[in-house]
Amino acid sequence: MAFKVVRLNRTGSAGNIVLNEALKKVVAKQYQEAHNLSMEMIRQDVKDPRPYHALGLLALDHRNFVKAVELCERATMLSPSEAVYWAAYAQVLSVVGRQNDAREAAEKAAALPVNDPMTADIIAVVFSRAGFHERAVPFFRQAISLNPGPANFHYNLASSLQFAGRFEEAEEAYKETLARDAEFFKAHSGLVALKKQTPEDNRLDVLLPMFDRLSVDADAALHLGHAIAKTYEDLGEYDESIAWLKRAKAQNRERYPIDEAEQADMFKAAVETAGFDAPGGADGAPIFVVGLPRTGTTLVDRILSTHPDVVSAGELNVFAGLVKAKAGSSSNMVLDAETLRMVEGADLAEIGNHYMAATKVLARGAERFVDKMPLNFFYAALILKALPNARIVALRRGAMDSCLSNYRQLFSTQFSYYNYTYDLESTAQFYCGFDGLMAQWRDLLPADRFMEIRYEDIVFDQEAQTRRLLDFCGLDWFEGCLRFHENAAPVSTASSVQVRQPLYSGSIGRWKRYSDEGLEPLTRALGDLAQD
Numbered sequence: 434m435a436f437k438v439v440r441l442n443r444t445g446s447a448g449n450i451v452l453n454e455a456l457k458k459v460v461a462k463q464y465q466e467a468h469n470l471s472m473e474m475i476r477q478d479v480k481d482p483r484p485y486h487a488l489g490l491l492a493l494d495h496r497n498f499v500k501a502v503e504l505c506e507r508a509t510m511l512s513p514s515e516a517v518y519w520a521a522y523a524q525v526l527s528v529v530g531r532q533n534d535a536r537e538a539a540e541k542a543a544a545l546p547v548n549d550p551m552t553a554d555i556i557a558v559v560f561s562r563a564g565f566h567e568r569a570v571p572f573f574r575q576a577i578s579l580n581p582g583p584a585n586f587h588y589n590l591a592s593s594l595q596f597a598g599r600f601e602e603a604e605e606a607y608k609e610t611l612a613r614d615a616e617f618f619k620a621h622s623g624l625v626a627l628k629k630q631t632p633e634d635n636r637l638d639v640l641l642p643m644f645d646r647l648s649v650d651a652d653a654a655l656h657l658g659h660a661i662a663k664t665y666e667d668l669g670e671y672d673e674s675i676a677w678l679k680r681a682k683a684q685n686r687e688r689y690p691i692d693e694a695e696q697a698d699m700f701k702a703a704v705e706t707a708g709f710d711a712p713g714g715a716d717g718a719p720i721f722v723v724g725l726p727r728t729g730t731t732l733v734d735r736i737l738s739t740h741p742d743v744v745s746a747g748e749l750n751v752f753a754g755l756v757k758a759k760a761g762s763s764s765n766m767v768l769d770a771e772t773l774r775m776v777e778g779a780d781l782a783e784i785g786n787h788y789m790a791a792t793k794v795l796a797r798g799a800e801r802f803v804d805k806m807p808l809n810f811f812y813a814a815l816i817l818k819a820l821p822n823a824r825i826v827a828l829r830r831g832a833m834d835s836c837l838s839n840y841r842q843l844f845s846t847q848f849s850y851y852n853y854t855y856d857l858e859s860t861a862q863f864y865c866g867f868d869g870l871m872a873q874w875r876d877l878l879p880a881d882r883f884m885e886i887r888y889e890d891i892v893f894d895q896e897a898q899t900r901r902l903l904d905f906c907g908l909d910w911f912e913g914c915l916r917f918h919e920n921a922a923p924v925s926t927a928s929s930v931q932v933r934q935p936l937y938s939g940s941i942g943r944w945k946r947y948s949d950e951g952l953e954p955l956t957r958a959l960g961d962l963a964q965d
Contacts, residue, residue, distance in 0.1 A: 455487040459494060467491055482511035486521055498529045509538075516545040520555040527559045530750045530767070533791050536563040543572065550579035554586055557593070564747035564795065566597045584614035591623055600627055616643060618653045622660040622843065630667040637664055651684035652846060658682070659843040666841075675951040678840060685846070686855040693862060695770070696853075699811070700866040702770035707814040707877040709777050714785020714819045719746075719792070720803045720906050723810035724828030725867055726851070727838035729888035732936075733826055734805040735917040736891075736899055740908055744799035748806045751791050752816060755784045768811060768850065776815065785819035801908070808850055810867070813874050817882055824906050825878075827871060830888040832965040833944040836860045836955055861958030868962060881905075892938050 455474075458467035468491060471484035489504030505522040512518055519542035526535035539559040547553050557572035573590035580586070591606030604627055610620040621640060630636070640661050647653035658681020666674040720743070722733050738745035750767070757767045760775040796802035809816065813825050830838075840860050844851040853863040874883055884905050891898045899914050913919075944952060956963045 455484070456490070459487060459491050462494070464491055464494070480511055482508040482515070482518055485511065486518055489521060489525060493525055493528065498525070501525045502529065509541075513541075514545060516542040516547045516556075517549060517552050519545065520552045520559075523559040524555050527562050530754050532563040532750065533795055535559050536565060536794065539563075539568075543568070547572075547575065548579070550576040550583075550586065553579060554589060558589060561589070561593045561596070566593045569593045570597065582613065584610045584617050584620075587613065588617060588620050588623070591620065595623065595627065603627060616647065618643065618647060618656045622656040625660040625663055630664040632668060635664050635668070637661065640664070648680075651688065654684055655681050655843065655846070659841075662841070671947045672951050675947055682855040685852070689849065689852040689855060691853055691856070691859045691862070696863065697866060698770040699768070699773070700870050702773035703811045703814075703870055704873045704877075706773055706776070706812075707873070709781070709814070709818065711779075711781035711818040714782035714821065715789040716822060717785075717789040717820065718801060718822035718824070718907070719789075719796075719820060720801065721809050721813075721816055721823060721825045722803055722805045722807075722828070723813065723825060724807055725830070725835050725839060725864065726807045726844070727842050728830035728835050729828045729886075729891065730805055730807050732888070732891065732917070733828060733886065733902065734803050736902065736914050737803050737906065737908075739914045739917045739919075740903065740911045741913075742799070742908060743801045743803060743906075744797050746792055746795040746797075746802045746804055749792065749795065749804045750806065751795075752784075752788055752804070752809060752812055752819075753806070755787055755791075756812060756815060759784055766849075768808065773811070781815060781819040784815075785821075788819065801906070810870065810874075813878060813883060817878060823882065825883045826902065826905070827874070827883065827885045828888060829871070829885050831941075832864055832868070832959050832962040833952070833955065834941065836864050836959065837944045837947075837952070838940070839864075840955075857952070857954040858958040861955050864959065865962060889941055892936050892941060895936055 455467045455470040458464070458470070467487060471487045471491070474481055474484035485504045486508040489501050489508065492498075492501035492504055502522075502525050505518070505525045508518040509522050519538050523535045523538035523542060526532075526538055536559065539556045542552065542556050547556065553572045553576035557569040557576065560566070560569035560572065570590065570593050573586065573593060576586045577590065587606050587610040591603045591610060594600075594603035594606055604624065607620045607624045607627075610617050611624075614620075621636060621643070625636060625640075640657055644654065644657045644661060647657065658677050662674045662677035662681060665671075665677060720737060722730050722737070724730050734745050737743050753767050756776050757772055759779040760772045762769070762772040762775045764771050766772070792802065792804070809825075810827060813827075816823055816825060836857070839851075839854050840857055842854060844854060853859040871885065875885065886898060886902060895915060900910060903910060903914065944955075949956070
């Protein structure tokens, strides 16, 4: 879901005509002209909120996030009764990862009259990114009612409906997207993701020629190539599927090469955090579900959140953001070796207290909640120091299936941490680092607060593993957890379709369906771990 610039357009206001020109120039990347127009408005009236709004969006375009937050907040202070300013402020906060603050700003915008379709869409996108799809859908529909023309309005609605488990409505919204823009490639991949493709019902006749036309664009190649690969896999043509995955990822593999030494140092720095001395923090008892993506993390989240005493807060960047802020590292990455090392000596108890305060609304007021950010496994030692009552559940899965499931997944290009999935060898190297870190955590972290659970064991011994999981988390037995697929709560992950079905074993050993030649780079790079 992409954000767009909101243009103010109030009849009869010369100031708004100037502002509209400034915003148009931001969109056109004519930044100097936009800056000049905005500064002229400030010279005329320093308390006019409109130029701060324009300059905030200009700063956002330049990734000057601190300034963007400051300027957009200034606009809300000068004119707190205008939804457009609160929406822009929410937008910036969402982009910088402050989802709870973004949601609060979006709520303030939502409480005001919203008569502009772009403002409604921005409010909805912020709610959606924060995991509040029940709040997002009505605003997406409002944006469409105000202006049904833009294809991206329908696409955003479709994505939110899919996460909410409303698949038939999502399919219709994806089709409405394509009715307005037949080459909206993300809608094509969305439709393919909704259901299994069959010889009688698939989109290859559209996808293959579209890939030829649009594949010069790396994002188009990624989405269309993944959709084609999934189709061939659904049709049982596995070597064709892996070949298309390689084509889909080729450009991004070149654009975002992995620095192996830097990655290895990040795993090493994570282990070092186990030696940091720190007092305990907040009394809350969140449950962190961690592990490689696509290895059962969403499944465990759904099992736990089906329990009446537990709510899923979704995939939160809260803990990582607090560590980054406390470390004060100079890098532009939230997670890296420098940040992990610089947090030594920081007040981890304060981080724990701030974490509990920041997640209160996201947890919908529940006493126990699940934070399902997979990459929180890097912070396991820090989490247990900052939150003495927290529990960490680490998902494990066979190495070949883990790596293949990561490689097959279409991750957002906005998150560089998943760039390893553009290449089979890089995926294997990341898995090896993860496996080594889990071995360290197994030795260093207390067994009553850190547990590993295998995806395969859950599938083949569901009740016993569910009992083990609930017992570890200090939860009473609840038989409904065996029917996790009946959980109606939204799922904002790639598993949004699968976790609404009962357990099935079809994905275990999936890698064996592919030829040795197709997976040779993966098998070679994993070495002995390939036998796991």
